Amino acid sequence: MDQALAPDLSRMDVASPGLAIDGLGLRHGARVIFRDLSMSIDGGTFVVLLGASGVGKSSLLKIVAGLSRPSQGTVRATDGKPLAGRIAYMGQQDLLYPWLNVIENVMLGARLRGQRRDRDRASYLLGRVGLAERAQALPSELSGGMRQRAAIARTLYEDRPFVLMDEPFSALDTFTRAQVQDLAAELLVGKTALLITHDPLEACRLGHHLVLLSGAPATLSAPITVRGTTPRPADDPDLLHTQGHLMRLLTEAHES
Incomplete structure:
Protein backbone atom coordinates (compact mmCIF):
# COMPACT_ATOMS: atom_id res chain seq x y z
CA MET A 1 0.00 0.00 0.00
CA ASP A 2 1.29 3.46 -0.87
CA GLN A 3 2.39 5.39 2.24
CA ALA A 4 0.07 8.27 1.30
CA LEU A 5 -2.85 5.86 1.40
CA ALA A 6 -1.91 4.35 4.76
CA PRO A 7 -4.70 4.33 7.36
CA ASP A 8 -4.49 6.80 10.24
CA LEU A 9 -2.92 4.39 12.72
CA SER A 10 -2.04 6.87 15.47
CA ARG A 11 -3.58 10.15 16.45
CA MET A 12 -0.41 11.89 17.46
CA ASP A 13 -2.15 15.05 18.64
CA VAL A 14 -4.30 13.25 21.23
CA ALA A 15 -2.35 11.61 24.03
CA SER A 16 -3.89 8.69 25.87
CA PRO A 17 -4.74 8.99 29.57
CA GLY A 18 -2.20 7.89 32.14
CA LEU A 19 -2.14 4.77 34.26
CA ALA A 20 -1.98 4.59 38.06
CA ILE A 21 -0.86 1.43 39.87
CA ASP A 22 -1.59 1.75 43.58
CA GLY A 23 -0.41 -0.64 46.30
CA LEU A 24 -0.51 -3.82 44.24
CA GLY A 25 0.21 -7.08 45.99
CA LEU A 26 0.30 -10.66 44.75
CA ARG A 27 0.56 -13.85 46.77
CA HIS A 28 0.76 -17.46 45.60
CA GLY A 29 -0.05 -19.52 48.68
CA ALA A 30 2.48 -18.63 51.34
CA ARG A 31 4.81 -16.98 48.82
CA VAL A 32 4.54 -13.22 48.44
CA ILE A 33 5.52 -12.28 44.87
CA PHE A 34 5.26 -8.55 45.49
CA ARG A 35 3.49 -6.14 47.82
CA ASP A 36 2.68 -2.45 47.81
CA LEU A 37 3.81 -1.85 44.23
CA SER A 38 2.93 1.66 43.09
CA MET A 39 3.78 3.39 39.84
CA SER A 40 2.37 6.25 37.80
CA ILE A 41 2.66 6.26 34.01
CA ASP A 42 1.98 9.59 32.36
CA GLY A 43 -0.36 9.59 29.42
CA GLY A 44 1.32 9.00 26.08
CA THR A 45 4.57 7.68 27.54
CA PHE A 46 6.40 4.40 26.90
CA VAL A 47 7.58 2.63 30.06
CA VAL A 48 9.81 -0.46 29.92
CA LEU A 49 9.86 -2.98 32.77
CA LEU A 50 12.97 -5.12 33.28
CA GLY A 51 14.02 -7.75 35.81
CA ALA A 52 15.16 -11.32 36.24
CA SER A 53 13.04 -14.23 35.03
CA GLY A 54 10.46 -15.27 37.61
CA VAL A 55 10.51 -12.01 39.55
CA GLY A 56 6.87 -11.22 38.69
CA LYS A 57 6.98 -8.99 35.61
CA SER A 58 4.46 -10.99 33.57
CA SER A 59 2.21 -11.37 36.61
CA GLN A 93 2.85 -16.59 23.23
CA ASP A 94 1.51 -15.42 19.88
CA LEU A 95 -1.87 -17.20 20.42
CA LEU A 96 -2.71 -17.15 16.71
CA TYR A 97 -5.80 -19.14 15.81
CA PRO A 98 -4.45 -22.07 13.74
CA TRP A 99 -7.52 -22.26 11.48
CA LEU A 100 -7.41 -18.56 10.50
CA ASN A 101 -4.95 -17.12 8.00
CA VAL A 102 -2.59 -14.34 8.98
CA ILE A 103 -4.73 -11.37 7.98
CA GLU A 104 -7.80 -12.84 9.70
CA ASN A 105 -5.71 -13.33 12.84
CA VAL A 106 -4.69 -9.67 12.72
CA MET A 107 -8.37 -8.65 12.58
CA LEU A 108 -9.43 -11.21 15.18
CA GLY A 109 -10.41 -8.69 17.85
CA ALA A 110 -12.86 -6.94 15.55
CA ARG A 111 -14.31 -10.30 14.50
CA LEU A 112 -14.85 -11.42 18.11
CA ARG A 113 -16.52 -8.11 18.95
CA GLY A 114 -18.79 -8.33 15.91
CA GLN A 115 -17.28 -5.18 14.39
CA ARG A 116 -16.44 -4.40 10.79
CA ARG A 117 -13.01 -5.65 9.86
CA ASP A 118 -10.67 -3.12 8.25
CA ARG A 119 -8.72 -5.16 5.71
CA ASP A 120 -6.81 -2.10 4.43
CA ARG A 121 -5.54 -1.36 7.93
CA ALA A 122 -4.57 -5.00 8.51
CA SER A 123 -2.81 -5.18 5.13
CA TYR A 124 -0.89 -2.00 5.86
CA LEU A 125 0.35 -3.35 9.19
CA LEU A 126 1.32 -6.68 7.68
CA GLY A 127 3.34 -4.81 5.10
CA ARG A 128 5.07 -2.83 7.82
CA VAL A 129 6.08 -5.99 9.72
CA GLY A 130 7.24 -7.68 6.50
CA LEU A 131 4.39 -10.15 6.13
CA ALA A 132 2.45 -8.68 3.20
CA GLU A 133 3.10 -11.74 1.05
CA ARG A 134 2.07 -14.13 3.84
CA ALA A 135 -1.35 -12.59 4.51
CA GLN A 136 -3.18 -15.71 3.31
CA ALA A 137 -0.86 -18.20 5.03
CA LEU A 138 -1.91 -20.26 8.03
CA PRO A 139 0.11 -19.94 11.26
CA SER A 140 1.50 -23.46 10.76
CA GLU A 141 3.23 -22.20 7.61
CA LEU A 142 5.12 -19.47 9.47
CA SER A 143 8.36 -19.45 11.42
CA GLY A 144 8.33 -18.46 15.08
CA GLY A 145 9.55 -14.97 14.23
CA MET A 146 6.86 -14.54 11.57
CA ARG A 147 4.18 -15.62 14.03
CA GLN A 148 5.45 -13.06 16.52
CA ARG A 149 5.36 -10.33 13.88
CA ALA A 150 1.76 -11.29 13.07
CA ALA A 151 0.89 -11.01 16.76
CA ILE A 152 2.53 -7.58 16.90
CA ALA A 153 0.48 -6.46 13.90
CA ARG A 154 -2.67 -7.74 15.65
CA THR A 155 -1.80 -5.75 18.77
CA LEU A 156 -1.18 -2.55 16.79
CA TYR A 157 -4.37 -3.11 14.79
CA GLU A 158 -6.41 -2.75 17.99
CA ASP A 159 -5.41 0.94 18.29
CA ARG A 160 -6.15 1.10 22.02
CA PRO A 161 -5.02 3.94 24.31
CA PHE A 162 -3.21 1.46 26.58
CA VAL A 163 -0.80 -1.07 25.10
CA LEU A 164 0.79 -3.85 27.17
CA MET A 165 3.43 -6.09 25.58
CA ASP A 166 5.35 -8.98 27.16
CA GLU A 167 8.68 -9.54 25.35
CA PRO A 168 7.07 -8.84 21.96
CA PHE A 169 10.31 -8.90 19.94
CA SER A 170 12.10 -11.83 21.59
CA ALA A 171 11.82 -14.28 18.66
CA LEU A 172 13.04 -11.87 15.99
CA ASP A 173 16.50 -11.76 14.44
CA THR A 174 18.59 -8.67 15.14
CA PHE A 175 17.79 -6.82 11.91
CA THR A 176 14.04 -7.57 11.94
CA ARG A 177 13.90 -6.79 15.64
CA ALA A 178 15.30 -3.30 15.05
CA GLN A 179 12.83 -2.70 12.20
CA VAL A 180 9.80 -3.77 14.22
CA GLN A 181 11.00 -1.78 17.24
CA ASP A 182 11.06 1.26 14.98
CA LEU A 183 7.52 0.47 13.81
CA ALA A 184 6.27 0.14 17.39
CA ALA A 185 7.88 3.43 18.37
CA GLU A 186 6.21 5.13 15.41
CA LEU A 187 2.72 3.70 15.81
CA LEU A 188 2.58 3.90 19.60
CA VAL A 189 3.20 7.65 19.68
CA GLY A 190 0.55 9.10 21.99
CA LYS A 191 -0.31 5.70 23.49
CA THR A 192 0.36 4.78 27.10
CA ALA A 193 2.56 1.72 26.75
CA LEU A 194 4.10 -0.74 29.22
CA LEU A 195 6.57 -3.23 27.75
CA ILE A 196 8.52 -6.09 29.33
CA THR A 197 11.93 -6.97 27.97
CA HIS A 198 15.16 -8.66 29.07
CA ASP A 199 17.17 -6.63 26.55
CA PRO A 200 18.77 -3.42 27.95
CA LEU A 201 19.46 -2.11 24.42
CA GLU A 202 15.81 -2.58 23.45
CA ALA A 203 14.71 -0.86 26.63
CA CYS A 204 16.97 2.12 25.98
CA ARG A 205 15.93 2.41 22.32
CA LEU A 206 12.20 2.48 23.06
CA GLY A 207 11.49 3.62 26.60
CA HIS A 208 10.86 7.09 27.88
CA HIS A 209 11.29 5.63 31.37
CA LEU A 210 12.82 2.34 32.51
CA VAL A 211 11.78 0.56 35.73
CA LEU A 212 13.40 -2.47 37.38
CA LEU A 213 11.45 -5.10 39.30
CA SER A 214 13.71 -7.00 41.67
CA GLY A 215 13.92 -8.72 45.03
CA ALA A 216 11.75 -11.18 46.94
CA PRO A 217 9.14 -9.89 47.54
CA ALA A 218 9.77 -7.78 44.45
CA THR A 219 9.89 -4.00 44.54
CA LEU A 220 9.99 -1.37 41.79
CA SER A 221 12.98 0.90 41.30
CA ALA A 222 12.73 4.61 40.76
CA PRO A 223 12.21 5.33 37.05
CA ILE A 224 15.29 5.84 34.89
CA THR A 225 14.65 8.52 32.28
CA VAL A 226 16.31 8.13 28.90
CA ARG A 227 17.01 11.34 27.00
CA GLY A 228 16.33 11.74 23.32
CA THR A 229 13.58 10.82 20.87
CA THR A 230 12.56 7.22 20.32
CA PRO A 231 13.55 5.01 18.61
CA ARG A 232 17.07 5.98 19.59
CA PRO A 233 20.02 4.94 17.42
CA ALA A 234 21.98 2.07 18.95
CA ASP A 235 25.14 4.19 18.98
CA ASP A 236 23.54 7.24 20.60
CA PRO A 237 25.84 8.44 23.46
CA ASP A 238 22.95 8.94 25.91
CA LEU A 239 21.63 5.48 25.06
CA LEU A 240 25.03 3.87 25.60
CA HIS A 241 25.47 5.65 28.93
CA THR A 242 22.02 4.59 30.14
CA GLN A 243 22.52 1.04 28.88
CA GLY A 244 25.72 0.73 30.89
CA HIS A 245 24.01 2.10 34.01
CA LEU A 246 21.10 -0.28 33.49
CA MET A 247 23.39 -3.30 33.06
CA ARG A 248 25.10 -2.44 36.35
CA LEU A 249 21.76 -2.20 38.15
CA LEU A 250 20.54 -5.49 36.67
CA THR A 251 23.78 -7.23 37.70
CA GLU A 252 23.59 -5.85 41.22
CA ALA A 253 19.94 -6.93 41.53
CA HIS A 254 20.83 -10.44 40.33
CA GLU A 255 23.70 -10.77 42.78
CA SER A 256 21.83 -9.44 45.80
Missing part, protein backbone atom coordinates in the same frame (compact mmCIF):
# COMPACT_ATOMS: atom_id res chain seq x y z
CA LEU A 60 2.21 -7.61 37.07
CA LEU A 61 1.42 -7.03 33.40
CA LYS A 62 -1.50 -9.49 33.50
CA ILE A 63 -2.94 -7.70 36.53
CA VAL A 64 -2.73 -4.37 34.71
CA ALA A 65 -4.40 -6.00 31.69
CA GLY A 66 -7.25 -7.28 33.87
CA LEU A 67 -6.37 -10.92 33.16
CA SER A 68 -5.41 -11.70 36.78
CA ARG A 69 -6.60 -10.43 40.12
CA PRO A 70 -4.16 -8.97 42.64
CA SER A 71 -4.18 -9.90 46.30
CA GLN A 72 -4.43 -6.19 47.06
CA GLY A 73 -4.30 -2.80 45.38
CA THR A 74 -5.81 -1.23 42.29
CA VAL A 75 -5.01 -0.27 38.72
CA ARG A 76 -6.88 2.64 37.17
CA ALA A 77 -6.83 5.07 34.28
CA THR A 78 -6.13 8.65 35.30
CA ASP A 79 -9.15 9.94 33.36
CA GLY A 80 -11.48 8.08 35.74
CA LYS A 81 -12.94 5.87 32.99
CA PRO A 82 -12.85 2.05 33.14
CA LEU A 83 -9.82 0.29 31.68
CA ALA A 84 -11.92 -2.55 30.30
CA GLY A 85 -12.12 -2.39 26.52
CA ARG A 86 -9.28 0.12 26.23
CA ILE A 87 -6.26 -2.19 26.51
CA ALA A 88 -4.36 -4.00 23.77
CA TYR A 89 -2.39 -6.86 25.31
CA MET A 90 0.28 -9.07 23.77
CA GLY A 91 1.56 -11.96 25.87
CA GLN A 92 4.69 -14.04 25.39
Whole structure:
Protein backbone atom coordinates (compact mmCIF):
# COMPACT_ATOMS: atom_id res chain seq x y z
CA MET A 1 0.00 0.00 0.00
CA ASP A 2 1.29 3.46 -0.87
CA GLN A 3 2.39 5.39 2.24
CA ALA A 4 0.07 8.27 1.30
CA LEU A 5 -2.85 5.86 1.40
CA ALA A 6 -1.91 4.35 4.76
CA PRO A 7 -4.70 4.33 7.36
CA ASP A 8 -4.49 6.80 10.24
CA LEU A 9 -2.92 4.39 12.72
CA SER A 10 -2.04 6.87 15.47
CA ARG A 11 -3.58 10.15 16.45
CA MET A 12 -0.41 11.89 17.46
CA ASP A 13 -2.15 15.05 18.64
CA VAL A 14 -4.30 13.25 21.23
CA ALA A 15 -2.35 11.61 24.03
CA SER A 16 -3.89 8.69 25.87
CA PRO A 17 -4.74 8.99 29.57
CA GLY A 18 -2.20 7.89 32.14
CA LEU A 19 -2.14 4.77 34.26
CA ALA A 20 -1.98 4.59 38.06
CA ILE A 21 -0.86 1.43 39.87
CA ASP A 22 -1.59 1.75 43.58
CA GLY A 23 -0.41 -0.64 46.30
CA LEU A 24 -0.51 -3.82 44.24
CA GLY A 25 0.21 -7.08 45.99
CA LEU A 26 0.30 -10.66 44.75
CA ARG A 27 0.56 -13.85 46.77
CA HIS A 28 0.76 -17.46 45.60
CA GLY A 29 -0.05 -19.52 48.68
CA ALA A 30 2.48 -18.63 51.34
CA ARG A 31 4.81 -16.98 48.82
CA VAL A 32 4.54 -13.22 48.44
CA ILE A 33 5.52 -12.28 44.87
CA PHE A 34 5.26 -8.55 45.49
CA ARG A 35 3.49 -6.14 47.82
CA ASP A 36 2.68 -2.45 47.81
CA LEU A 37 3.81 -1.85 44.23
CA SER A 38 2.93 1.66 43.09
CA MET A 39 3.78 3.39 39.84
CA SER A 40 2.37 6.25 37.80
CA ILE A 41 2.66 6.26 34.01
CA ASP A 42 1.98 9.59 32.36
CA GLY A 43 -0.36 9.59 29.42
CA GLY A 44 1.32 9.00 26.08
CA THR A 45 4.57 7.68 27.54
CA PHE A 46 6.40 4.40 26.90
CA VAL A 47 7.58 2.63 30.06
CA VAL A 48 9.81 -0.46 29.92
CA LEU A 49 9.86 -2.98 32.77
CA LEU A 50 12.97 -5.12 33.28
CA GLY A 51 14.02 -7.75 35.81
CA ALA A 52 15.16 -11.32 36.24
CA SER A 53 13.04 -14.23 35.03
CA GLY A 54 10.46 -15.27 37.61
CA VAL A 55 10.51 -12.01 39.55
CA GLY A 56 6.87 -11.22 38.69
CA LYS A 57 6.98 -8.99 35.61
CA SER A 58 4.46 -10.99 33.57
CA SER A 59 2.21 -11.37 36.61
CA LEU A 60 2.21 -7.61 37.07
CA LEU A 61 1.42 -7.03 33.40
CA LYS A 62 -1.50 -9.49 33.50
CA ILE A 63 -2.94 -7.70 36.53
CA VAL A 64 -2.73 -4.37 34.71
CA ALA A 65 -4.40 -6.00 31.69
CA GLY A 66 -7.25 -7.28 33.87
CA LEU A 67 -6.37 -10.92 33.16
CA SER A 68 -5.41 -11.70 36.78
CA ARG A 69 -6.60 -10.43 40.12
CA PRO A 70 -4.16 -8.97 42.64
CA SER A 71 -4.18 -9.90 46.30
CA GLN A 72 -4.43 -6.19 47.06
CA GLY A 73 -4.30 -2.80 45.38
CA THR A 74 -5.81 -1.23 42.29
CA VAL A 75 -5.01 -0.27 38.72
CA ARG A 76 -6.88 2.64 37.17
CA ALA A 77 -6.83 5.07 34.28
CA THR A 78 -6.13 8.65 35.30
CA ASP A 79 -9.15 9.94 33.36
CA GLY A 80 -11.48 8.08 35.74
CA LYS A 81 -12.94 5.87 32.99
CA PRO A 82 -12.85 2.05 33.14
CA LEU A 83 -9.82 0.29 31.68
CA ALA A 84 -11.92 -2.55 30.30
CA GLY A 85 -12.12 -2.39 26.52
CA ARG A 86 -9.28 0.12 26.23
CA ILE A 87 -6.26 -2.19 26.51
CA ALA A 88 -4.36 -4.00 23.77
CA TYR A 89 -2.39 -6.86 25.31
CA MET A 90 0.28 -9.07 23.77
CA GLY A 91 1.56 -11.96 25.87
CA GLN A 92 4.69 -14.04 25.39
CA GLN A 93 2.85 -16.59 23.23
CA ASP A 94 1.51 -15.42 19.88
CA LEU A 95 -1.87 -17.20 20.42
CA LEU A 96 -2.71 -17.15 16.71
CA TYR A 97 -5.80 -19.14 15.81
CA PRO A 98 -4.45 -22.07 13.74
CA TRP A 99 -7.52 -22.26 11.48
CA LEU A 100 -7.41 -18.56 10.50
CA ASN A 101 -4.95 -17.12 8.00
CA VAL A 102 -2.59 -14.34 8.98
CA ILE A 103 -4.73 -11.37 7.98
CA GLU A 104 -7.80 -12.84 9.70
CA ASN A 105 -5.71 -13.33 12.84
CA VAL A 106 -4.69 -9.67 12.72
CA MET A 107 -8.37 -8.65 12.58
CA LEU A 108 -9.43 -11.21 15.18
CA GLY A 109 -10.41 -8.69 17.85
CA ALA A 110 -12.86 -6.94 15.55
CA ARG A 111 -14.31 -10.30 14.50
CA LEU A 112 -14.85 -11.42 18.11
CA ARG A 113 -16.52 -8.11 18.95
CA GLY A 114 -18.79 -8.33 15.91
CA GLN A 115 -17.28 -5.18 14.39
CA ARG A 116 -16.44 -4.40 10.79
CA ARG A 117 -13.01 -5.65 9.86
CA ASP A 118 -10.67 -3.12 8.25
CA ARG A 119 -8.72 -5.16 5.71
CA ASP A 120 -6.81 -2.10 4.43
CA ARG A 121 -5.54 -1.36 7.93
CA ALA A 122 -4.57 -5.00 8.51
CA SER A 123 -2.81 -5.18 5.13
CA TYR A 124 -0.89 -2.00 5.86
CA LEU A 125 0.35 -3.35 9.19
CA LEU A 126 1.32 -6.68 7.68
CA GLY A 127 3.34 -4.81 5.10
CA ARG A 128 5.07 -2.83 7.82
CA VAL A 129 6.08 -5.99 9.72
CA GLY A 130 7.24 -7.68 6.50
CA LEU A 131 4.39 -10.15 6.13
CA ALA A 132 2.45 -8.68 3.20
CA GLU A 133 3.10 -11.74 1.05
CA ARG A 134 2.07 -14.13 3.84
CA ALA A 135 -1.35 -12.59 4.51
CA GLN A 136 -3.18 -15.71 3.31
CA ALA A 137 -0.86 -18.20 5.03
CA LEU A 138 -1.91 -20.26 8.03
CA PRO A 139 0.11 -19.94 11.26
CA SER A 140 1.50 -23.46 10.76
CA GLU A 141 3.23 -22.20 7.61
CA LEU A 142 5.12 -19.47 9.47
CA SER A 143 8.36 -19.45 11.42
CA GLY A 144 8.33 -18.46 15.08
CA GLY A 145 9.55 -14.97 14.23
CA MET A 146 6.86 -14.54 11.57
CA ARG A 147 4.18 -15.62 14.03
CA GLN A 148 5.45 -13.06 16.52
CA ARG A 149 5.36 -10.33 13.88
CA ALA A 150 1.76 -11.29 13.07
CA ALA A 151 0.89 -11.01 16.76
CA ILE A 152 2.53 -7.58 16.90
CA ALA A 153 0.48 -6.46 13.90
CA ARG A 154 -2.67 -7.74 15.65
CA THR A 155 -1.80 -5.75 18.77
CA LEU A 156 -1.18 -2.55 16.79
CA TYR A 157 -4.37 -3.11 14.79
CA GLU A 158 -6.41 -2.75 17.99
CA ASP A 159 -5.41 0.94 18.29
CA ARG A 160 -6.15 1.10 22.02
CA PRO A 161 -5.02 3.94 24.31
CA PHE A 162 -3.21 1.46 26.58
CA VAL A 163 -0.80 -1.07 25.10
CA LEU A 164 0.79 -3.85 27.17
CA MET A 165 3.43 -6.09 25.58
CA ASP A 166 5.35 -8.98 27.16
CA GLU A 167 8.68 -9.54 25.35
CA PRO A 168 7.07 -8.84 21.96
CA PHE A 169 10.31 -8.90 19.94
CA SER A 170 12.10 -11.83 21.59
CA ALA A 171 11.82 -14.28 18.66
CA LEU A 172 13.04 -11.87 15.99
CA ASP A 173 16.50 -11.76 14.44
CA THR A 174 18.59 -8.67 15.14
CA PHE A 175 17.79 -6.82 11.91
CA THR A 176 14.04 -7.57 11.94
CA ARG A 177 13.90 -6.79 15.64
CA ALA A 178 15.30 -3.30 15.05
CA GLN A 179 12.83 -2.70 12.20
CA VAL A 180 9.80 -3.77 14.22
CA GLN A 181 11.00 -1.78 17.24
CA ASP A 182 11.06 1.26 14.98
CA LEU A 183 7.52 0.47 13.81
CA ALA A 184 6.27 0.14 17.39
CA ALA A 185 7.88 3.43 18.37
CA GLU A 186 6.21 5.13 15.41
CA LEU A 187 2.72 3.70 15.81
CA LEU A 188 2.58 3.90 19.60
CA VAL A 189 3.20 7.65 19.68
CA GLY A 190 0.55 9.10 21.99
CA LYS A 191 -0.31 5.70 23.49
CA THR A 192 0.36 4.78 27.10
CA ALA A 193 2.56 1.72 26.75
CA LEU A 194 4.10 -0.74 29.22
CA LEU A 195 6.57 -3.23 27.75
CA ILE A 196 8.52 -6.09 29.33
CA THR A 197 11.93 -6.97 27.97
CA HIS A 198 15.16 -8.66 29.07
CA ASP A 199 17.17 -6.63 26.55
CA PRO A 200 18.77 -3.42 27.95
CA LEU A 201 19.46 -2.11 24.42
CA GLU A 202 15.81 -2.58 23.45
CA ALA A 203 14.71 -0.86 26.63
CA CYS A 204 16.97 2.12 25.98
CA ARG A 205 15.93 2.41 22.32
CA LEU A 206 12.20 2.48 23.06
CA GLY A 207 11.49 3.62 26.60
CA HIS A 208 10.86 7.09 27.88
CA HIS A 209 11.29 5.63 31.37
CA LEU A 210 12.82 2.34 32.51
CA VAL A 211 11.78 0.56 35.73
CA LEU A 212 13.40 -2.47 37.38
CA LEU A 213 11.45 -5.10 39.30
CA SER A 214 13.71 -7.00 41.67
CA GLY A 215 13.92 -8.72 45.03
CA ALA A 216 11.75 -11.18 46.94
CA PRO A 217 9.14 -9.89 47.54
CA ALA A 218 9.77 -7.78 44.45
CA THR A 219 9.89 -4.00 44.54
CA LEU A 220 9.99 -1.37 41.79
CA SER A 221 12.98 0.90 41.30
CA ALA A 222 12.73 4.61 40.76
CA PRO A 223 12.21 5.33 37.05
CA ILE A 224 15.29 5.84 34.89
CA THR A 225 14.65 8.52 32.28
CA VAL A 226 16.31 8.13 28.90
CA ARG A 227 17.01 11.34 27.00
CA GLY A 228 16.33 11.74 23.32
CA THR A 229 13.58 10.82 20.87
CA THR A 230 12.56 7.22 20.32
CA PRO A 231 13.55 5.01 18.61
CA ARG A 232 17.07 5.98 19.59
CA PRO A 233 20.02 4.94 17.42
CA ALA A 234 21.98 2.07 18.95
CA ASP A 235 25.14 4.19 18.98
CA ASP A 236 23.54 7.24 20.60
CA PRO A 237 25.84 8.44 23.46
CA ASP A 238 22.95 8.94 25.91
CA LEU A 239 21.63 5.48 25.06
CA LEU A 240 25.03 3.87 25.60
CA HIS A 241 25.47 5.65 28.93
CA THR A 242 22.02 4.59 30.14
CA GLN A 243 22.52 1.04 28.88
CA GLY A 244 25.72 0.73 30.89
CA HIS A 245 24.01 2.10 34.01
CA LEU A 246 21.10 -0.28 33.49
CA MET A 247 23.39 -3.30 33.06
CA ARG A 248 25.10 -2.44 36.35
CA LEU A 249 21.76 -2.20 38.15
CA LEU A 250 20.54 -5.49 36.67
CA THR A 251 23.78 -7.23 37.70
CA GLU A 252 23.59 -5.85 41.22
CA ALA A 253 19.94 -6.93 41.53
CA HIS A 254 20.83 -10.44 40.33
CA GLU A 255 23.70 -10.77 42.78
CA SER A 256 21.83 -9.44 45.80
